[in-house]
Amino acid sequence: MTDRTGWQDAVEPELRAVGRELEVPPASDLTTAVRRRLEEQAVSRRRMPAVGAGVLRHRLGWRAALVVVVALLAVLIATPQGRAVISHVFRFAGVELRQGPGPARPPGSTALPGERQMSLEQARRQVSFPILVPGALGRPGEVVVSDRGRIVSLIYRRTPHGLVRMDEFAGHLDQLYFEKFVHLGNVAKVGVNGTKGLWITGPQELMYITRDGTPAVASARLTTGNTLIWGTRQVAARLEGNLGKTAALAIASSAH
Amino acid sequence: MRRAIDDAEAIARARDGDLDAYAVLVARYTLRAHRAAFLLGAGEEADDVVQEAFVKAFRHLSRFRAGEPFGPWLLRIVANETRNLTRSRRRRAALALRLPAAESSGAAAGGPVDVVLAAERRERLVRAMNGLPDRERQVLVCRYFLDLSEAETARVLAWPLGSVKSRTARALNRLRGLLVPPDQERVTND
DSSP: OOOHHHHHHTHHHHHHHHHHHSOOOOOOOOHHHHHHHHHHHHHHHHHSOHHHHHHHHHHHHHHHHHHHSOSEEEEEOSSTGGGSSOOEEEEETTEEEEESOOOOOOSSOOOOTTOEEEOHHHHHHHOSSOOOOBGGGOSOSEEEEETTTTEEEEEESSSTTSSEEEEEESOOOOHHHHGGGGGSTTEEEEEETTEEEEEEOSOEEEEEEOTTSOEEEEEEEEOOSEEEEEEOSSOEEEEEESOOHHHHHHHHHTBO | OOOOOOHHHHHHHHHTTOHHHHHHHHHHHHHHHHHHHIIIIIGGGHHHHHHHHHHHHHHTGGGSOTTSOHHHHHHHHHHHHHHHHHHHHTSOOOOOOOOOHHHHHHHHHHSOHHHHHHHHHHHHHHHHHHTSOHHHHHHHIIIIISOOOHHHHHHHHTOOHHHHHHHHHHHHHHHHHHHSOHHHHHHHHO
């Protein structure tokens, strides 16, 4: 058997051998995600004064940026200027807004990755954030958890406003980007329960962005009606339906 | 058109805003960066860390000195991002290095004696690594798992070269101490 000296001296080569055997999960291909972020930065830098952009980046820090990192990407196509080349890119509560042509939508039904329908109670156990339920709409008709607990969707099929959908995710309210929304013609800032929110009128192209920052093309769809986006400290939500602003704000205020 | 370009050329072009050239670097260094982030403690968040590191590296390309190797320069940013992450978790890097389960248990189950012993020893080594203080584990990860030289390790961890040397020595000693098998320990104590 190995003597004590041999046992000791073997450490360095053995560490190298262990290093070759260690389990490292596969790396994602990041070229698309990195490129997209650099393109966005180039756009926002052109839009914002250089100093502002620097302060913004500095104050946000990378951790905030990671938390904020797109959960959903809304591409506004409703306005004429929206059809021009992308001119605005903003993030708010985990949602990234772009003004520009929407992506080519694949035919057939659209879905978020890994959709699973379950009870509200089951969903609460599956996701890491507290699920907001708008009391004004009662219990949701369907509760769908997608992408291994990253998104939960409450679906109400029969409301006075028709189909209403509320997507929730671990977004983060980012006030620093918020002021920039004034550039967008059909986006307005609103107050929801004392926090800031965004009211977006008209249909938008909506696409889900996966954990690694790549768009899930199969999820691309045209939204119906108008959308309200807001967030609390722990959860961000987008409420979508054929709703007026007052009704949307009332529903949002009833969510807890 | 798709001629392979070397790092220096890709960096020079990326610095002028050429995102295609930068994509070449991203593709070329993703695996190394990901391995480094994972082993330094980013765990499941290694992809996020690497993405952030590439975005930051692009912004800081103007500070890159021509002729310098790109790998350690990038890994320094990766290591820094990983540190920010583990600090923000406010807990010890949730690393837990692991050997492939199938191989170790398979060998232990019915392999020849020397294979069983080697597997057992590697598992002890990994357990010992997981038990080291953060800095000592980091230096060993850089030197032995990422195959970086002492100078490169100093660059990546942003430490003086002397600290790399002294912490490596200390960490190896500690590992040796942790690795002495119980029966031999008894012999030396006699």
